[in-house]
Amino acid sequence: MNLKTENVAVPNKIEAKSIYFDYDGLEILNNINLTVKEGEFVVFMGPSGSGKSTFLRLLTGLAQPKQGEILVNNQSVAKSLPDSSVVFQDYSLFPWLTAEENIILALKQKLKKSKTKKELEQLAQGYLELVQLGHAIKKYPGEMSGGMRQRAAIARALSLGSDLMFMDEPFGALDPVTRINLQDLILQVNREQQRTIVFVTHDAEEAIFLADRIVMFTPGPPGKIAEIIDVPFPKTRNRKQLFESLEFIKFRDYVLSVMNRGVFEKLEESYEVRVGGEGI
Numbered sequence: 001m002n003l004k005t006e007n008v009a010v011p012n013k014i015e016a017k018s019i020y021f022d023y024d025g026l027e028i029l030n031n032i033n034l035t036v037k038e039g040e041f042v043v044f045m046g047p048s049g050s051g052k053s054t055f056l057r058l059l060t061g062l063a064q065p066k067q068g069e070i071l072v073n074n075q076s077v078a079k080s081l082p083d084s085s086v087v088f089q090d091y092s093l094f095p096w097l098t099a100e101e102n103i104i105l106a107l108k109q110k111l112k113k114s115k116t117k118k119e120l121e122q123l124a125q126g127y128l129e130l131v132q133l134g135h136a137i138k139k140y141p142g143e144m145s146g147g148m149r150q151r152a153a154i155a156r157a158l159s160l161g162s163d164l165m166f167m168d169e170p171f172g173a174l175d176p177v178t179r180i181n182l183q184d185l186i187l188q189v190n191r192e193q194q195r196t197i198v199f200v201t202h203d204a205e206e207a208i209f210l211a212d213r214i215v216m217f218t219p220g221p222p223g224k225i226a227e228i229i230d231v232p233f234p235k236t237r238n239r240k241q242l243f244e245s246l247e248f249i250k251f252r253d254y255v256l257s258v259m260n261r262g263v264f265e266k267l268e269e270s271y272e273v274r275v276g277g278e279g280i
């Protein structure tokens with residue numbers, strides 16, 4: 001989606017207003033403000049500990065901010081849990097169910113009792129074929145490779161049918177080829193099914209390839225938003241052409257410089273504290 005070139009007013013999917021969060025008094029998120037449009041692909045980047053996962057958790061409604069408000073589809077997540085699906089790095093599958101059974105369980109949640117067993121099996125097969133796992137429907141997670149498990153987890157998330165997906169470093173543990181295939185799949189889902197995706201990664205190339213906008217967090221705690229960066233490359237992007245272009249290399253350097261700016265400031269702060277304190 002290219003919000004800049006489209007004249008239509010795209011509705012807000014998520015609005016986070018003045019979000020503060022702490023764990024036992026230690027401030028983790030400080031004054032986070034973010035609006036995500038319907039169908040947008042937003043990527044969170046930032047150093048480890050900057051609060052990206054914590055903020056994602058708040059957006060799902062599974063934890064509540066200490067101050068501020070989060071709206072999904074104009075409804076407060078504090079009042080009703082938003083309809084969303086979540087994919088984590090650790091595959092989000094039930095280990096005692098086969099790939100097919102994992103999907104059927106999700107479908108049952110979504111469709112209640114409106115489908116027969118046969119229909120559910122056919123639907124599950126379709127979702128698993130979408131992620132190239134049609135051959136592995138009877139396999140348990142323990143019998144699959146990491147890449148297969150993550151593909152099954154994505155199929156499960158897709159089968160839940162929500163138009164809002166939260167993905168926390170979902171491809172972090174995968175080999176490069178599987179990672180590229182899954183990046184393409186998730187872009188296809190974003191583009192063709194107009195699902196809004198909020199995605200966390202440490203990888204600048206992945207972020208630039210996937211995102212409409214990159215939300216860069218400062219090193220925490222507390223994490224703040226350092227900058228929200230529009231990705232200037234029109235979609236659909238050709239990976240090879242993009243990665244070989246000078247514009248991409250310059251832009252990646254810029255993204256990394258925004259991240260490093262915060263890291264160096266944090267290091268200087270801690271250095272000043274140590275030099276100024278009694279330890280040195």
Ligand SMILES: Nc1ncnc2c1ncn2[C@@H]1O[C@H](COP(=O)(O)OP(=O)(O)OP(=O)(O)O)[C@@H](O)[C@H]1O
Binds near residue numbers: 046049050052053055
């Ligand atoms: N359950 C918890 N109890 C106390 N502190 C926590 C808890 N979960 C996270 N934290 C702290 O909150 C801060 C932010 O953690 P979070 O996992 O959100 O960061 P992140 O940016 O996602 O990091 P990473 O990139 O390493 O995944 C960290 O300092 C972390 O130690």
